[in-house]
Amino acid sequence: MNKLYSLEQNQRRRTAVPVGRIAIGQDFALIAGPCSVESEKQTILTAQLVKDAGANMLRGGAFKPRTSPYAFQGLGLKGLKILAKAREETGLPVVTEVIDPRDVGWVSEYADVLQVGARNMQNYSLLKETGKSGKPVLLKRGMTSTLDEWLNCAEYILAEGNPHVILCERGIRTFETYTRNTLDLSMVPAVKEISHLPVVVDPSHGTGRLSLIEPMSLAAVAGGADGLMIEVHYNPAEALSDKDQALRPEQFSRLAEKVLTLRKFLGSLDNAHAPV
Ligand code: PEP
Ligand code: MN
Numbered sequence: 001m002n003k004l005y006s007l008e009q010n011q012r013r014r015t016a017v018p019v020g021r022i023a024i025g026q027d028f029a030l031i032a033g034p035c036s037v038e039s040e041k042q043t044i045l046t047a048q049l050v051k052d053a054g055a056n057m058l059r060g061g062a063f064k065p066r067t068s069p070y071a072f073q074g075l076g077l078k079g080l081k082i083l084a085k086a087r088e089e090t091g092l093p094v095v096t097e098v099i100d101p102r103d104v105g106w107v108s109e110y111a112d113v114l115q116v117g118a119r120n121m122q123n124y125s126l127l128k129e130t131g132k133s134g135k136p137v138l139l140k141r142g143m144t145s146t147l148d149e150w151l152n153c154a155e156y157i158l159a160e161g162n163p164h165v166i167l168c169e170r171g172i173r174t175f176e177t178y179t180r181n182t183l184d185l186s187m188v189p190a191v192k193e194i195s196h197l198p199v200v201v202d203p204s205h206g207t208g209r210l211s212l213i214e215p216m217s218l219a220a221v222a223g224g225a226d227g228l229m230i231e232v233h234y235n236p237a238e239a240l241s242d243k244d245q246a247l248r249p250e251q252f253s254r255l256a257e258k259v260l261t262l263r264k265f266l267g268s269l270d271n272a273h274a275p276v
Contacts, residue, residue: 004158005151010196017136017164017198019112020093022056024166025198028263029227031095032252033059035242036072037079045234047086049249054256058083058092059229063099064241065119072240080110095138104129111135118143118170121153131160140168140202143181147190154197167191167199168229171206180208180245183216188223200227204245213247214255221262228259
């Protein structure tokens with residue numbers, strides 16, 4: 001049986017997911033913002049700075065899936081309200097994680113895109129609920145998941161009648177310890193070979209190292225990624241989660257300039273080689 005995620009099943013037409021004024025898959029998604037929503041000041045200031053640098057979407061977690069139950073768990077509803085305010089002030093659509101199927105309904109009232117995190121990739125009841133929500137879903141690859149498993153999780157969402165799935169490669173567990181995860185960029189062209197769904201890359205969780213985020217972002221764009229998701233904090237030293245991988249706004253700004261220039265250059269090559 002041909003699956004809904006397959007390129008063949010979709011008559012080889014690529015899906016573009018509408019989010020605010022952009023369509024991810026057609027337009028490049030530069031998603032940036034803090035790991036966690038910590039306060040109104042932190043979120044709105046960071047949102048303004050990433051927007052000025054060229055980001056077209058804001059990220060920020062209000063529900064955090066933390067390794068330790070004693071670590072900061074996120075602000076919940078208060079965090080969602082802050083994200084809604086940041087959207088109002090900047091015009092940036094918001095992507096935020098939902099970790100519990102029971103929360104999908106009301107989180108959907110605040111989010112433009114629902115994120116299913118790596119730890120929840122195979123939470124089938126969560127996938128079904130996000131499928132029913134009708135909201136675009138950003139589905140992260142599980143840290144020990146194969147491409148086939150990942151695409152089958154996308155299928156759970158598509159099978160509920162929601163065609164708006166964005167895949168996100170965020171690194172997998174390997175024996176390597178220098179990086180937080182091993183960012184598997186081969187998944188970008190691999191996804192495109194067999195699926196019509198757009199795929200974005202998260203080099204922040206994918207490497208966990210500040211110095212590697214820019215080079216891996218450029219590599220992702222060169223490999224055909226439809227977007228990037230990058231953690232930025234106006235003052236990383238103060239961050240309540242993932243402070244070691246948060247770019248300062250000026251670092252993000254330099255990255256954004258290079259990424260958008262590279263993307264434009266590659267687009268001009270495609271146009272030059274388009275059949276007449
Ligand atoms: C996140 O993006 O905030 C996050 C927790 O990422 P991941 O699910 O990829 O670990
Ligand atoms: Mn994080």
